[in-house]
Amino acid sequence: MTRDTKTAQPNRTPVTPAPGPRGLPLLGNLGPWQRNTAQFLLDLQRDYGDIVRMKLGPLTVHQVSDPIAVRHILVDNNQNYGRGLLYDQFKLVMGEGLLTSDGDFWRGHRRAVQPAFLKSAMGAVAPNVVQATAEMLDTWEVKARTGKPIDLLGEMLRLTLVTLSRSLFDHDVKPSTQELKQLADGVVEVMFKRGTVSELLPSWLPTARNKKIARIDEILERVVREVRDSHTVSGGGFLTSLMKQAVDPVTGEHWTDREIRDELVTIYLAGHETTAVALFWTLVSLAEHPWAKEELNSEIDQVLGGAPPNIETVDSLDYTRMVIEESLRLYPPIWAYPRGALGDDTVGGHSIPAGSNVLLSPLVSHRNPRYWENPDTFNPLRFAPAAVRKRPRMAYFPFGGGPRLCVGQLMAMLELRMIISMISQRFELSLTPDADLAYGAPLISLRPHQDVMVRLRPRTRTAGPVIAG
Numbered sequence: 001m002t003r004d005t006k007t008a009q010p011n012r013t014p015v016t017p018a019p020g021p022r023g024l025p026l027l028g029n030l031g032p033w034q035r036n037t038a039q040f041l042l043d044l045q046r047d048y049g050d051i052v053r054m055k056l057g058p059l060t061v062h063q064v065s066d067p068i069a070v071r072h073i074l075v076d077n078n079q080n081y082g083r084g085l086l087y088d089q090f091k092l093v094m095g096e097g098l099l100t101s102d103g104d105f106w107r108g109h110r111r112a113v114q115p116a117f118l119k120s121a122m123g124a125v126a127p128n129v130v131q132a133t134a135e136m137l138d139t140w141e142v143k144a145r146t147g148k149p150i151d152l153l154g155e156m157l158r159l160t161l162v163t164l165s166r167s168l169f170d171h172d173v174k175p176s177t178q179e180l181k182q183l184a185d186g187v188v189e190v191m192f193k194r195g196t197v198s199e200l201l202p203s204w205l206p207t208a209r210n211k212k213i214a215r216i217d218e219i220l221e222r223v224v225r226e227v228r229d230s231h232t233v234s235g236g237g238f239l240t241s242l243m244k245q246a247v248d249p250v251t252g253e254h255w256t257d258r259e260i261r262d263e264l265v266t267i268y269l270a271g272h273e274t275t276a277v278a279l280f281w282t283l284v285s286l287a288e289h290p291w292a293k294e295e296l297n298s299e300i301d302q303v304l305g306g307a308p309p310n311i312e313t314v315d316s317l318d319y320t321r322m323v324i325e326e327s328l329r330l331y332p333p334i335w336a337y338p339r340g341a342l343g344d345d346t347v348g349g350h351s352i353p354a355g356s357n358v359l360l361s362p363l364v365s366h367r368n369p370r371y372w373e374n375p376d377t378f379n380p381l382r383f384a385p386a387a388v389r390k391r392p393r394m395a396y397f398p399f400g401g402g403p404r405l406c407v408g409q410l411m412a413m414l415e416l417r418m419i420i421s422m423i424s425q426r427f428e429l430s431l432t433p434d435a436d437l438a439y440g441a442p443l444i445s446l447r448p449h450q451d452v453m454v455r456l457r458p459r460t461r462t463a464g465p466v467i468a469g
C-alpha cells in the first residue's frame with residue numbers, strides 16, 4: 001500500500017530512504033541510543049533533519065519531527081500505523097490496555113472508558129483535586145516550619161496518584177513514597193533494560209530482575225484488589241462502574257477480570273506519572289524564572305483572590321495555562337513514542353517501508369529551531385493565541401494526536417492548572433543550591449535524573465479580589 005502524504009513533494013520527486021547516521025554492523029546505532037536516547041534523538045534532528053533513519057540492531061526506525069509529517073502519521077494516515085514492536089515492552093506490565101492495544105479491541109475499550117474523561121465528567125474531578133492538594137499543602141506547612149527541603153517529584157507523584165484514584169475510582173490509595181519509587185524504577189528496568197542474561201533465566205529463580213517483577217505485580221495487584229473491593233462496598237467510582245458494565249462489542253460478553261486489571265494498571269500508570277512530571281517541571285521552571293512566577297502570582301491573586309480554583313475560575317487562568325504549556329513544550333513528560341508501519345508509505349519524500357518503525361518525539365519536535373525561536377529558552381508567551389495561530393498545529397503535540405490522542409488530556413490540564421495555582425497561593429518554592437536539573441537519559445517519562453529538593457516558604461498574597469470559594 002503506498003499513500004501520498006500531504007507533505008509530499010510533487011509526484012515527480014524520487015522517493016528516497018531518509019538520511020541517517022551510519023552504524024556498526026549488526027548493532028547499527030544502538031550504542032548512542034543506549035548511552036543517552038534523548039540526546040541522540042535531538043542530535044539526529046540537528047544533523048540530519050526532520051525525517052531521519054536509524055538502525056537499532058535489526059530494527060529500522062524513522063524519527064519523524066516535521067509537523068506535517070507528524071500529522072500524516074497520527075491523523076491523516078493513522079490507519080497505516082499500529083503500535084509497533086517498541087510498544088510491546090509495555091505489555092510486560094500493562095498487558096492489553098488502552099496504551100498497548102490496537103484495532104477493534106482498542107476501539108471497544110476506548111469507547112467504554114471515554115465518558116469518564118469528557119468535559120462533562122470534569123466537574124466531579126475538580127473537588128477531588130482541590131481536596132487532595134489542600135491536604136498536601138497542610139503537610140507542607142509543617143515541613144516549611146522545619147526548613148527541611150522536600151523531594152518535589154516524590155510529592156507530586158503521591159498527589160497525582162491520590163487525585164486520580166479518588167476522581168476515577170472513588171478509592172483512597174495511599175502508597176508510600178518508597179513504594180512509588182520501587183514501582184517506577186522497577187517498571188522502567190523490567191520494560192526497558194532488555195537483552196541481559198538475567199532475562200533468559202526462569203521466572204521462579206530469585207534473581208534481582210525476577211524479584212522486581214514480583215514486587216511490581218504485588219503492588220499493582222494490591223491496588224487493583226483494593227479498587228475492586230471498594231467498588232463492591234461503596235459503589236466505586238465512575239470509571240470502575242464503566243469497566244464493570246463494559247461488554248465486548250463482538251461477543252457481547254462482559255470484560256474479563258484480566259481486561260479490567262490491564263485497563264486499571266494502564267490508567268494508573270499513564271495518568272499519574274505523566275501529570276506528576278508535568279507539575280514537577282512547571283514548578284521548577286517557575287522557581288528558575290522569578291519574572292514568570294511574579295506574573296503568575298499576580299494572575300491567581302486577581303482571578304481567585306484567596307479562594308481555591310474551581311471548574312469555572314480555572315478557565316480564566318490564562319497566564320497559568322501558558323506557563324504550563326511552555327513547560328510541556330520544553331519538558332514533554334511522554335517525550336517519545338513509537339508506531340509500526342503496516343504498509344509502505346511515503347513521508348516528506350522519504351520511504352517508510354512496511355514493517356519498519358516510526359518514532360515521534362515531542363521533545364525533539366518542540367525544540368525544532370524552524371518553528372521555535374530560541375527553542376531552549378522558557379517563554380510562556382509562545383502560547384498566546386496569536387502566536388499559536390502562526391505555527392503549524394503539530395509543531396506541538398505533548399498529548400499526541402488523532403484517534404490515539406491522550407484520553408486524559410482534559411483531566412491533566414484541569415489538574416495542572418488547579419494544583420499549580422493552589423501551590424502558588426500558599427508557597428514560594430526555591431531550588432536548593434545543589435539541585436541538578438538534567439533529565440539525564442530518560443526511558444519512559446522525562447524525569448530528572450536525580451531527586452530535586454526544594455525549599456518551601458509560605459507566601460503572602462498581593463492585593464486582589466477575594467472571591468468566595
Ligand code: HEM
Binds near residue numbers: 098278337401403407
Ligand atoms: C501531562 C499529563 C499527560 C501527558 C503529557 C500525556 C501524554 C500522552 C501521550 C503523548 C499519549 C499518546 C501516546 C501515543 O499516541 O502513542 C497519551 C495516551 C494516553 N494517556 Fe496520557 N498523558 C497525560 C495524562 C494522562 C492522564 C491524566 C491519563 C488518565 C487518567 C492518561 C491516560 C492515557 C491513556 C489511557 C492513553 C492511551 C490512549 C489511547 O491510545 O487510546 N494520560 N498520553
